[in-house]
Every structure is written in structure tokens, then in C-alpha cells.
Amino acid sequence: MLQKKNYTVAVVGATGVIGREVVELLEERNFPVHELIPLASERSAGEKVEFFGRNWAVEKLAGSSFKGVDIAFFAAGTAQSLAFASVAVSAGAVVIDTSNAFRNDPAIPLIVPEVNSHVIPRHAGIIANPHSSTIGMVLVLKPIHDAAKIRRAVVTTFQSASGMGKNAIDELAQQTVSLLNFRDIKKSAYPHQIAFNCIPHDGEFLDSGDTTEEIGLANETRRIMEDDTIRVTATSVHVPVFRCYSESVNIEMEKKIPADEIRAILSSAPGILVYDDPARNLYPMAIDVAGKDEIYVGRIRKDVSLPNGINLWLVIDNVRKGAALNAVQIAEHLVK
Numbered sequence: 001m002l003q004k005k006n007y008t009v010a011v012v013g014a015t016g017v018i019g020r021e022v023v024e025l026l027e028e029r030n031f032p033v034h035e036l037i038p039l040a041s042e043r044s045a046g047e048k049v050e051f052f053g054r055n056w057a058v059e060k061l062a063g064s065s066f067k068g069v070d071i072a073f074f075a076a077g078t079a080q081s082l083a084f085a086s087v088a089v090s091a092g093a094v095v096i097d098t099s100n101a102f103r104n105d106p107a108i109p110l111i112v113p114e115v116n117s118h119v120i121p122r123h124a125g126i127i128a129n130p131h132s133s134t135i136g137m138v139l140v141l142k143p144i145h146d147a148a149k150i151r152r153a154v155v156t157t158f159q160s161a162s163g164m165g166k167n168a169i170d171e172l173a174q175q176t177v178s179l180l181n182f183r184d185i186k187k188s189a190y191p192h193q194i195a196f197n198c199i200p201h202d203g204e205f206l207d208s209g210d211t212t213e214e215i216g217l218a219n220e221t222r223r224i225m226e227d228d229t230i231r232v233t234a235t236s237v238h239v240p241v242f243r244c245y246s247e248s249v250n251i252e253m254e255k256k257i258p259a260d261e262i263r264a265i266l267s268s269a270p271g272i273l274v275y276d277d278p279a280r281n282l283y284p285m286a287i288d289v290a291g292k293d294e295i296y297v298g299r300i301r302k303d304v305s306l307p308n309g310i311n312l313w314l315v316i317d318n319v320r321k322g323a324a325l326n327a328v329q330i331a332e333h334l335v336k
């Protein structure tokens with residue numbers, strides 16, 4: 001744990017979707033920052049980041065960037081994390097990494113604070129943020145697991161363009177405008193047209209036919225919930241939505257718990273807002289959850305095909321709790 005009054009904080013990728021949100025959240029949550037060091041590629045060196053009424057100049061990420069840094073948020077992609085996280089740690093910083101560089105490393109804590117903050121003190125310099133889809137899943141699965149022991153979860157994710165960074169957001173906007181104007185489209189962030197389309201492909205395909213992200217979601221869930229017996233299978237889909245990931249989750253439990261009780265359990269769980277009133281057409285939707293801190297959960301109902309099964313639908317703001325907020329909450333634990 002860190003014990004100072006104010007901290008020198010570096011944000012690697014400060015001009016990106018997640019880095020910008022981290023800076024906003026540090027200000028919004030009044031994190032004790034003495035000096036902010038925004039870092040990016042040489043493309044944005046010299047740009048300004050506004051923080052607490054002051055403009056901080058973006059610097060090019062380099063080996064010398066971390067002198068005197070206490071906490072370094074990494075949000076510049078896997079390659080940058082692999083290249084510079086250990087450099088930051090050697091300079092004395094604690095790294096909170098939002099990429100997938102360290103998520104599979106059993107020696108590096110993988111944290112969703114509401115679920116496993118007790119693991120944070122085991123870090124040796126680096127702490128990893130899980131995939132946005134995992135964060136949404138475990139927040140909902142953990143309280144159900146504590147009450148009824150989950151045997152198996154089947155999840156399908158509906159992932160927004162912001163999850164792929166600023167280029168993907170631009171690509172969705174530009175393709176939409178081009179297609180509505182009968183013009184040709186350009187694609188680079190996705191392997192196919194994303195506007196007016198769903199792409200069932202996130203990550204690299206493995207021999208099993210699953211993708212790395214789908215297997216990652218299953219492994220990360222078991223790690224964070226500290227129970228290797230939970231079986232998880234996933235299908236991850238990119239959808240033409242700008243912000244928020246939606247997830248359809250089917251859960252098989254050891255104990256039979258009615259949907260009403262699940263609703264009550266989730267209503268008192270941290271980080272969750274139950275939004276579930278089908279009679280009034282109320283259920284979580286991306287357009288309502290964008291900008292929110294909580295995971296919204298609805299459509300909670302018995303799975304009629306299973307004796308102990310539940311279906312539900314959750315929505316998480318992938319930029320906020322799915323990445324930046326989770327990272328800032330980890331930092332808050334470090335300085336508590």
C-alpha cells in the first residue's frame with residue numbers, strides 16, 4: 001500500500017478512450033494527485049490534457065517517463081504495457097494495467113475491487129484490470145455464487161465500438177454516414193463492416209474454434225471468483241453500438257433459488273443496480289447505462305429448461321466500470 005498525502009500519477013495512453021476517462025475520474029473522485037504525467041505516442045506529444053483547471057502537456061512515452069511516479073495507469077495497448085510496465089515498476093511506481101498483457105499471469109493480481117480487493121496487497125508492482133465483459137459478469141455472478149454456488153454460466157456479449165478504441169468509434173461513425181449516403185466504406189479497426197452488422201469475432205481464433213477473448217473471459221472469471229470448478233463458456237460479438245457492453249447470461253446453480261430472491265440478492269450487492277420491471281418495459285439498455293458507474297441488471301427470470309437455472313441481461317459501461325473506473329478504484333484501495 002502507498003502512504004503519502006499526494007501522489008505523482010502517470011497515465012500512459014492519456015489521449016485515448018480509456019486514458020481520458022481515467023483522467024476525468026481522478027478529478028471527479030478527487031484522487032489525491034500532486035502531479036499528473038500524461039503520456040502517449042509522439043503523434044500527440046505536446047497536446048494538452050485538462051485536469052483540475054490546469055493544462056498538462058502530453059509527453060512521448062519513454063523509458064525515462066516514470067521518474068518519481070507513484071502510480072502509473074497503463075491504457076495504451078498490450079505492446080506498450082509489455083514494453084514499459086516493468087520499467088515503471090523499476091522506477092518505483094505501482095502499475096495498474098488495463099490491457100490484456102498480464103491478465104493470464106497467475107503471479108499478477110487480477111482485480112475487480114468489489115469482488116477480490118483482498119488480493120491487491122499481493123502485488124509485486126503490477127495489478128491487472130480484467131476484460132470489460134469479465135468485470136460485468138463477475139460483479140453479478142459473485143453474489144449469486146455466494147448464495148447458491150454456480151455450476152456453469154453461458155454468456156453472449158454484445159460489445160460496443162468504444163471497446164476497440166478511438167479508431168473503432170470513428171470507423172463506426174464514418175461507415176454509418178457513408179452507407180446512408182450510398183458511398184463506399186473504409187475498414188481497418190474491424191475485419192468486416194461494423195455499421196449495421198454484428199461480428200462474432202473478438203480476439204484471435206484458437207484451434208478449439210473459440211477466440212482468445214472468449215477463453216479469457218472464462219479463465220478470468222474463475223480466477224477472480226477464486227473457484228476453478230465454475231464452468232464458463234462465452235460467445236463475444238461486436239455490435240454497432242458506440243458505448244456499453246450488454247451480456248446475456250444463463251446461470252446453472254447447485255441450489256434452487258427463485259428469480260425474486262436473485263433479484264433481492266443482486267439489489268444489495270455492491271456496484272449493481274437492478275433495473276427490472278418488464279411490465280413497464282424497463283430493462284437495461286446501452287443508451288441508458290452509458291456514463292453510469294453501476295452494472296445494470298434486468299430480465300432476471302427462471303430458465304424453464306433447467307431445474308436450477310436463471311437467465312439475466314446485464315449492461316456495463318465498458319469505458320467506465322469496464323476499464324477506467326475499475327482501475328481508479330484499484331488505485332483508491334492502494335492509497336487507502
Ligand SMILES: NC(=O)c1ccc[n+]([C@@H]2O[C@H](COP(=O)([O-])OP(=O)(O)OC[C@H]3O[C@@H](n4cnc5c(N)ncnc54)[C@H](OP(=O)(O)O)[C@@H]3O)[C@@H](O)[C@H]2O)c1
Nearest residue numbers: 013015016017018040041044075076077099163165166323
Ligand atoms: N476501450 C475499452 O473499452 C477498453 C476496455 C478495457 C480495456 N481496454 C484497454 O485499454 C487500452 C487502451 O484502449 P483505448 O480503447 O483507450 O485505445 P485508444 O482509444 O486507441 O487509445 C490508445 C492510447 O494509447 C496511445 N498509444 C498508442 N500507441 C502508443 C505508443 N506506441 N506509445 C505510447 N502511446 C501509445 C495513444 O496515443 P496517441 O493519441 O498518441 O495515438 C492513445 O493515447 C488497450 O490496451 C485496451 O485493450 C480498453
